Amino acid sequence: MKFVLRQAWRELRNSRSFCFFYSLNLALGLIGFMVVDSFRESIETKVTNESKELLGADLALRARRNITYEELDRARSTLPTNVREARAVDFFSMAAGPTGRSRLVKVVAIDRGFPFHGSFKLQLGGERRGDEIDLLHERKFAWIYPEARAQLGIDLGEELQLGDTKFRISDLIKEETGLTFQPTDLAPKVFISRDFLEDTNLLGEGSLAYHTHLFQLPNGADLALFGKGLEKVIDSPEIRTYTHRQAGHRAGRLLRYLSDFLSLVSLVALFLACLGSGFLFHGFLTHRLPELATLVSLGATRSTALRIFVVQLFLLGIFAAVPATLACAIFLPALSGVVSDMTASNVQVFVSLRCLLLTFGVAVGSGWLLALPALGKVSRLRPTELFQEAARPGSKPSGMGLLRTLPGLAAFWVLCLAQAHSDKLANVFFGCFLGSLVLLYLLARFGFGIGEKLLSRARLSIRLAARSLARNRAGALTGFLAIGLGVLLLTLIPQTHHGLGKEIGLDDAAGNLPSLFLFDLQEEQLPGVQSLLQKEGAPLGNLTPWIRGRIKTLKGSPFEKSTLQEEELNNPDEQRRNAFRNRSFNLSYRQNLLESEQLLAGRPFSGRFDTTAGKPAEISVEHKYAKALGLELGDRMGIEVAGIPIEAEVVNLRRVRWTSFQPNFFVQMQPGALEQAPKTFLGTLHHLDQKKKQRLQDLLVREFPTVSILDVERTGRKILEIVGQMTWALQVMAALSILAGLVILYCVVREKARSQSWEMNLQKVLGSTTGQLRRQVWVEFGILGGTAASVGVCLSLGTSYLLSAQVFDRVWSFRWDLPLLVVFCVIVLSIITADLGARKALREKPVRLLQEG
Amino acid sequence: MDVKAGEKVAILGPSGCGKSTLLSLLAGLDKPDVGTVEIDGQNLAKMSEDERSQTRSEKLGIVFQQYHLMRNLTAIENVGLPLEILGKTDYADRARISLKKVGLSHRVAHFPSEMSGGECQRVAIARALVTRPSLVLADEPSGNLDQKTGQEVMDMLFSLCEEYKTTLILVTHNQELANRCDRALFLKNGALGKLNG
Structure with missing residues (x-):
């Protein structure tokens, strides 16, 4: 093992520029992933906290009847011991003002401590959190909506008749949180303490009232898990279990959309990073195979050769993950500050331990998994080819290559399930990704050959470019797959965002309120x-x-x-x-x-x-x-x-x-x-x-x-505030995904250009001018980027449609400008990157190539 | 074909006659469909792949026409590699001595890309002999070099094999080089025959 470590380290140490290139590219991909994932996590935390204010608690049981002690005990048995509880009863009733004018109001009788999340904003008392409300529970006081004041002809300090008792109006409610199960109620609200509810005699046998039992769980408790536990033990269909996500099917549904969308973003970022690292590792291994053959010819076993490579993959992954993590830790707070300033939405972004572990896992693990088909080359390595003058050991294809992709695909499926909040989302996403992968593979496998025949009479640069794509099949295929899938992923988010934006009503939602x-x-x-x-x-x-x-x-x-x-x-x-x-x-x-x-x-x-x-x-x-x-x-x-x-x-x-x-x-x-x-x-x-x-x-x-x-402006504003947060999250995530995707595509094209530098130099030796070679590079990478991006964009449209049909309640609308823009950007990016990558080879002296040979 | 210890045998033949296949079999990089390959009485054909690797590291040295040096290792690291594979701890000292033997003391810390073809091949020869193998397989060692350099490299190979009493099997197209061996065999249509008595 000592030799393996020494050899792996020595080779990397002695090829610093090579390592730097790979680590930098991989680090860029990882930074993209960390930024997107950290933003996702922070935004989700922020929106979750705000949505908790809609319910006023973490979990709630709500029924049109009294929830029995037995049912409550059963519920408590599924929750942690240090849970805070409060009850609230709400119902419609007639109320009368001092002049005798009576109106329908919604009476909300609350316990001490309510709401656990959020606060009341009162005209006289200012902001009051649940723990800061005393007088309402000590005396027969009531807080009313301002519109009830005119409708009932009542003012502060006057008494409101509710059933058999009277409540003095002690304050007016400007804003309130909790128990928001619908965006609008059909009557102005009157808040009283539940301690005095009985005195009203309004709730008799058969009265229609909602009884809500609210729970606040200790910090860090898994709300979804306890919510499910609660649902399991509450078997009566009359009682509904609410998590903050389900408070009000309207805002709750949007929150679920956002949660699913953010999961999707995270999956996309993860796949983009894996795609980039997998592509780079594949190139690295292909580059190193002849030397592994030499090592075997010197007496090293194949397993030793394989171990050296695995150690190198590990080290390269670490080299990339460490600076990526440091860069994110240093710059993410600043970036979140800039984004918050730009969008007037305060969000604190930080790198969580989960994100950190995932980043290192992706950096090291994904490389191994995605390199498995390439690692198979080590076992097929034929050192006897070293005796042949022009052979490149390990370059022969094998039918087992596809089989070797299975462990990697299985691992990504598991990752999908772990990363997404919903199995359905994970499965649909993974299914679409797999289908797209197969389709892209088949298109590349046969398309370039057909293209070569079709372009056999075209101009020299086009002809040579088409030939290069068709003959350099392994390189063209991996490049086509990486660009196609990258475009699929990067277009998926803005496309889904467009549909969701339409659903949520991004266009001046507040203006229509x-x-x-x-x-x-x-x-x-x-x-x-x-x-x-x-x-x-x-x-x-x-x-x-x-x-x-x-x-x-x-x-x-x-x-x-x-x-x-x-x-x-x-x-x-x-x-x-x-x-x-x-x-x-x-x-x-x-x-x-x-x-x-x-x-x-x-x-x-x-x-x-x-x-x-x-x-x-x-x-x-x-x-x-x-x-x-x-x-x-x-x-x-x-x-x-x-x-x-x-x-x-x-x-x-x-x-x-x-x-x-x-x-x-x-x-x-x-x-x-x-x-x-x-x-x-x-x-x-x-x-x-x-x-x-x-x-x-x-x-x-x-x-x-x-x-x-x-x-309705009051309740509406609260909901629209959350919708606004979601809108912001969607836009930021879409922008970040595009950015991360373009960075990955840049890495892919750059690596592809680098791998072809030898061929380019050879053509130069054979008499091609620099201008001819550059034109050929432009055409080749333009074709590669353009076709892959076009197919990727189509696949992305299909995937986003399927996702919307399966996960987002058919929220889908076609955005025509985005696909065109992406295809154009990818073509330009491919050409510029390839041109930059090829410059080094074009500058090299032909004699250097002869020396290498 | 039997080769005695310390003997130098040249194998000649036209392109595609199977010289590379023969070398692969002798090096234990490939297994024969029929027949046996024995080195010091041990049958390579009956060994597992790992055992063949072990035999290769202990008893064999190979010199390729294309040198096949590790691009990312310096001259001394390339030469010391077989010793490291064998688990020797004094690989650096022995590699340095071996490089001195081929006249490259001044190139110890250079990478293959910083050396000429002749120097690279001398590093390859040093690497092949650093473990003092009982058999060296050489595949057209001077095939990629100019005549003068090729001559120097071959002189060095013959001289070191002589000094270490190492058996040498040399595949070559060069009749002159074949003449410097104890005997020469001609490979044609997969069969070996004597070239000059």
Whole structure:
């Protein structure tokens, strides 16, 4: 072993420029990986912390009934011992002000300590975290939303009647956190202490109220793991388990997207780094094979030769990983400062131990795994070729090469599963990557040969370039694979980002946020309300009818019968989904989709409903709701509205961007069927400043006292803040991925150019001019980069489409400019890099080549 | 073919007649389909690959036409390599002595790329003889060199083999070199025959 170490070290020491080149290239790839992965980790931590504020806790149990002591004990048995707990009860109730004016409010009764994450921002009391709230729990005080002040005709210090007791208004809520299960509530909130809830006598037998039990876990606890544990022991379908990720299906879904997207980014960065290092190690081994043959001829065994190489791979990996780590440790904080300043989003980026270990693992392990096909050459090494004048030992191909890629591929699959948050994402990503690899291989394997024939009559430089690609098959193939896969990976992130950006609503999301939500608008009030608002310069937008319906039949069977008994369902997930199938639901009618909706399957409505045609009414169903009900295109649904049955047929499934804050419904019916049904309307008011908002509320309360008004800006802003963070994360990650990808591509092209310097020099010896050679290099690398990038971009589009279909709920939109830009950049980069790489060879004296020979 | 200890045998033959194959078999780099290859009474054909490697490191020295020096090792490191493979600790001293023997004391720390073809081949000869092998296989050692340098290199090889009483099997196209050997054999169509009695 001593000899192996000595020999490995000596060879590396004596070929400093060679080692420097490889280590530098590998270090660049690793830096790319570390930067992307560190940003990912930091952003995820930041967004996770903010999303915890939506729930106000780490985990929660929520039910429409009291959660029993037995159920709580079972839940506690799965959690660590030092868990903090708090309870909250929320329900709708009428409340009356001192003048006797009464309105629907949402009462939220909280325990001491709530919220565990986030805080209340009060008009008088300022910011109060859960632990800093005392008076609310000591006296019968209440905090209310500012809009309730006008609607109830109540002011600070006055008393609010809630059931059998009165609460003094001690503060107004500017912002609050926790229990955000939907972006909007249908009534202004009133916060009281749960200690005084009983005095109201509002919650009797059969009262509809949500009971939430919140948990705060010790720092560092695995929330996903405990969340799953909690779900397992809570077998009642009436109780939902929430992690901060699931608080509110709207923001929660986006958070899941972000989490999956960041996992994808991390996978891409990892694969890019591995691709780069694998390509470099492959080149290194090929370069070293003749010397290993010499070593064997001197009496060393093959295993000794192999061990020397493995040690060298290890050392080269370490040489690259150490400076990469140091560079990241020194420059990442500065970089994060610059990025934060540029994007006005504060994020502290640091290199975690996990990232560090992964970096060293990638640097050393990936090299071995990816070099396995090349390492096979050592076992096939035929030192007898040393006696032949022109032979290069180990250069003969073997059919076993593909088999030797299997351990590496298996290892990467395991890495994918470990790195991604979702197995599905990991599997789809890996499957696409593998498919692309095979396709690129086949294209390169046969494409260059065909290209050579097609270009056999072209100009000399083109002809020679095509010949070089076809004849230097091993080099062209690995270069084509590396560039193609690199382009696939680097385009994948911005392409996915584009689709997700559309979904999240990156384009001025805050600008579309309504200032006020008006509901309970009676049909006869509409002209008056509209004229009043028009006069005030605030036209009522998104006016939408709101009808309450009941599901009578599904696909021809009575709805009651289609609801399976709990014991028939296999797991809690199915049970919960069944519980979601509520008989009563809200619906509306509209001819066209809103901009926040997207048709996923089926066709638009055919027009107005014809009552004489004897056909069912057409409905459009939100795709997740359809899934919960088991509805597909063409299925029938029997709906009862105000005692009148309506037969409806699903003509399309649509996706709704819930963060749009537009009036969206799970079920939309075609116009003409529901116009006569009893209904109310809801609408939105936009772009109001605080003063105007207050003035309009006062006016509406005075003129139309039954109209309910809700300030959605407050909750909306909180959610949009998180959406903003996600947007920022998506953009930064996309930019970093492109950068890392281009660095890797630069390394690949540079290495390929370097490996061909001998051939170029030989052509020079044979009489080619420097100009001819340069043109040939440009053409060759232009073709190589252009074809590989074009195929890579197509594969990336396919992969991003598949990922969006499988992981991101079909969030996909084509971005035409990016593929063109990437192909152009890769061609230019290939040509410039190859030209720079070839310059050294072109400068060399031909006599040097003769000496080497 | 039997070669006695200390004997010098030349093998001649046209290109493609199997000279390289014969050398590979003798060096234990390849296994014969039929027949045996024995060195000091040990049958290479019956040995495992590792055993053949061991035999090669102990008993054989090889001089290639293309030198096949390790590009990243200095002259002394190249020469000391076989000793290191054998696990000898005094490899540096012995390599230095060996380099002195071939007249390259002044080139100890030079890399192959910094030396002329003749110097490289002398390093290769020093490497082949540094373990004092019982047999040296030489494949056209002067084939890549000009006549004068080739002559000097071959003089050195013959002289060192003489001094160390090393058996030499020399593959060459050069009739003059063949004449300097104890006997010469001619390889044609895979069969060896006497060239000059």
